[in-house]
Amino acid sequence: MFIGIYGFGSIGRLLARVALERGHEIIGVVDIDPNIVGRDVGEILGLGEKLGIEVSTDPYTLTGSEVILHATGSYLDKVYDQIIASIDSGADVVSTCETLAYPYYRYPILARKINERAIDRNVSVIGTGINPGFLLDTLAIVLAAPFNIVNSIRAIRSIDAAKRRESFRKKIGIGEDIERVREMLRRGEITGHVGYAESVMLIADKAGINLTKVIEGQEPIKAEADVESSGIRVGRGLCKGIKGFGAGYIGDREIIRVEFYAYVGAEEFEEISISGRDYSIRWRSSGTPGDMGTAAIVLSIAENIVNYGPGLLTMADIIPFRPYIKVS
Amino acid sequence: MFIGIYGFGSIGRLLARVALERGHEIIGVVDIDPNIVGRDVGEILGLGEKLGIEVSTDPYTLTGSEVILHATGSYLDKVYDQIIASIDSGADVVSTCETLAYPYYRYPILARKINERAIDRNVSVIGTGINPGFLLDTLAIVLAAPFNIVNSIRAIRSIDAAKRRESFRKKIGIGEDIERVREMLRRGEITGHVGYAESVMLIADKAGINLTKVIEGQEPIKAEADVESSGIRVGRGLCKGIKGFGAGYIGDREIIRVEFYAYVGAEEFEEISISGRDYSIRWRSSGTPGDMGTAAIVLSIAENIVNYGPGLLTMADIIPFRPYIKVS
Incomplete structure (x- = not known):
């Protein structure tokens, strides 16, 4: 092409x-x-x-x-x-x-x-892209295929931020003061991960359901002790990464939930759980490289x-x- | 509709x-x-x-x-x-x-x-259907998406035959004499699982590769001891189920391999492993009901x-x- x-x-x-x-x-x-x-x-x-x-x-x-x-x-x-x-x-x-x-x-x-x-x-x-676009939404849709009736979908991605490129680490405030990261996120000076609600909406759209509420949240994670991974070191008390989520509701029932963890030293995996009326299935991966995946x-x-x-x-x-x- | x-x-x-x-x-x-x-x-x-x-x-x-x-x-x-x-x-x-x-x-x-x-x-x-059609082929194709270059794909499905309908258990010779099951499979009197090569070919077709050889095999599994699961009992020495595989080669390199285990007492799971040039990812499930999935x-x-x-x-x-x- x-x-x-x-x-x-x-x-x-x-x-x-x-x-x-x-x-x-x-x-x-x-x-x-x-x-x-x-x-x-x-x-x-x-x-x-x-x-x-x-x-x-x-x-x-x-x-x-x-x-x-x-x-x-x-x-x-x-x-x-x-x-x-x-x-x-x-x-x-x-x-x-x-x-x-x-x-x-x-x-x-x-x-x-x-x-x-x-x-x-x-x-x-x-x-x-890998997320949003694949791991927490498209793949969740595919993995829900063997269900007659799905009650809820939950998808988690966890990555070791130390293994990612520097611009990504900067985007999630690694090594910064926790309050400062919170402030930068609030002001939009750093973005963290973008796309929680998009993943939720992709699933809801395909299912043809009308969510009554979609919420998102994201916050810095404080290093409770000095941490190091792949040569990246974060001192105790500083920001070692972020965690965030998106959730879609019908009434007070959470139907779709996506979560993303990106911090230094995190275990790398994805986990997608589909709960159906008749059974539930959980899939778990050994982790997916982000940039190359995208x-x-x-x-x-x-x-x-x-x-x-x-x-x-x-x-x-x-x-x-x-x-x-x-x-x- | x-x-x-x-x-x-x-x-x-x-x-x-x-x-x-x-x-x-x-x-x-x-x-x-x-x-x-x-x-x-x-x-x-x-x-x-x-x-x-x-x-x-x-x-x-x-x-x-x-x-x-x-x-x-x-x-x-x-x-x-x-x-x-x-x-x-x-x-x-x-x-x-x-x-x-x-x-x-x-x-x-x-x-x-x-x-x-x-x-x-x-x-x-x-x-x-669930297999062929989804777990060992379509899903493997989807899970290979985050790879720039894939070297090989391997997909396994394992089910506890005791939890399946009787006509399925009959199809795989459960409780029969091992040699008799082998003979019935050979004569086509029972089919075991059908679709190993179809799964291999679905993946190869989508990848646009020309396999030089596709092989399949299936054999009964002997109960080494009395086994029981979900009320189904198989005496020692008799057939407790089957295992089979399909494999696609380019030259002497096995590129695609699918395996299916169905026997009384088997752990239920799927496992799909993609090996790429730059990394590998393994996904494992908690098992997928067959008929309802289909x-x-x-x-x-x-x-x-x-x-x-x-x-x-x-x-x-x-x-x-x-x-x-x-x-x-």
């Missing part, structure tokens, strides 16, 4: 690597970072040879892409113009923008506008998106299973 | 129950068993009221169904005429026929004919099949992830 990459930070570069490894051709890369604009993509990736493609600030250089892989930011209002420019280039768009995973929740008006534009240009747009999923969806109709899609739209959720 | 049921044995009845619970309308039921032909479906299901639908031997009574749920047999050559009759009624067809889960393997000519007929009648046909998956696919184009489909066709398998 002819692929354009919009955003050439750590995820964008990983997307480029995976795309090349899978035999796709990169025809343009867009970023605004003055340190890389004008430089050859092969050189930035350290491929040992030039690709003949230079990083440009101009989205117009992506014209001719069959799919644009978009990885610049978490909030749809901030990246909306980029998505529109990508659509206007005539390419399908697969984005890691977390809030685009279920944009009808936080940005219903932008979602409608994107959908109209995509239909108008006969292209598909979808937000995905890159692989984005490429996999990019390779399949041509099979789906035009417009703004969600992962729920392209999964052939529908959980039949019923409050017991 | 208006649903027709073709085959009203234990699975067909479960399909009917689940369909009714999900609010669908059953408009016809076909079976050849003289004990139930002519009887009211609601009465057979023990619903406490008549449904006004009698079991008929005539597939023509299914006309008007939007989807026909087909559950009569494991081998496509034996049920081919039933599938064609279902297609000719103008309905989409979702079948539990194990070899229809990937019919291009064992019945390539029948598969082509079904595909042509389905396209001609503008309907979709798909084979699915019914739920068939209904879920039936509710979604309208989204897919006409023709003979496989589960691989409708999953938006493509494992990128590369021999290391």
Whole structure:
């Protein structure tokens, strides 16, 4: 496929690597970072040879892409113009923008506008990634398939923040004063994880249920003792990471709950529990790398998106299973 | 949806129950068993009221169904005429026929004919169920999504045969003499599990790799001591169940392996391990009920099949992830 990459930070570069490894051709890369604009993509990736493609600030250089892989930011209002420019280039768009995973929740008006534009240009747009987009939502939908009647779905992801890239650790306030992290989260100076409600909504949307309440919460975790993992050390009393959740209710019944733990020294696993009327099943993993997982999923969806109709899609739209959720 | 049921044995009845619970309308039921032909479906299901639908031997009574749920047999050559009759009624067809889960393997000519007929009648046909169709193939494909490069996939399902219906226990020779079971399996008098190669092929098809060899094997397991589980007792030396496998190779490298254990007293679990170039992930479950799982998956696919184009489909066709398998 002819692929354009919009955003050439750590995820964008990983997307480029995976795309090349899978035999796709990169025809343009867009970023605004003055340190890389004008430089050859092969050189930035350290491929040992030039690709003949230079990083440009101009989205117009992506014209001719069959799919644009978009990885610049978490909030749809901030990246909306980029998505529109990508659509206007005539390419399908697969984005890691977390809030685009279920944009009808936080940005219903932008979602409608994107959908109209995509239909108008006969292209598909979808937000995905490892989380939101896969582990706590799409996979939970798939794992609910062997249930006649589902009562509740609970999905947990736990990662050792020490094993993640520095920009991620910064985003969750590692090594900072606890109160300061709380304050930075409140002010939006750091984001922590974005996408709890999106995961909840993806599941609810696919199930066709109308949640009466969706809540989210996120807070720093204090190191009760000095901790160290993979060479990252956090002193006692400081922030060693975050924990957060999203939950969807019908009345006072919690139907869907997703949780995310990211702290230094955390055990790495996912655990998805489906409670049904007739039985329950719990699945547990040995842990899933985040960035590489996101890159692989984005490429996999990019390779399949041509099979789906035009417009703004969600992962729920392209999964052939529908959980039949019923409050017991 | 208006649903027709073709085959009203234990699975067909479960399909009917689940369909009714999900609010669908059953408009016809076909079976050849003289004990139930002519009887009211609601009465057979023990619903406490008549449904006004009698079991008929005539597939023509299914006309008007939007989807026909087909559950009569494991081998496509034996049920081919039933599938064609279902297609000719103008309905989409979702079948539990194990070899229809990937019919291009064992019945390539029948598969082509079904595909042509389905396209001609503008309907979709798909084979699915808990296994083959979900646990050891579709789910393995989904769980491989977070991998850039997959080296191998291994999926295991283990069930306690004592907890399954009697017809299943009979199919795997429980309580019989070991040599006799071996002989019955060889002669096809009992089938054991059907679908090992189908699961392997579903994964390979989705990955787009060309396996150079696919093998299957199945054998009875001897009770080394008296065993009992859920009231089912097997004396020492007799057959307590079966174990089997399917494996797909490229050259001398085993790329895909599925295993199935079904014996009295077995631990219940699934385990799916994906080995990638960069990392490996193992998922393990607390076990999945087979019959109810099959019914739920068939209904879920039936509710979604309208989204897919006409023709003979496989589960691989409708999953938006493509494992990128590369021999290391």
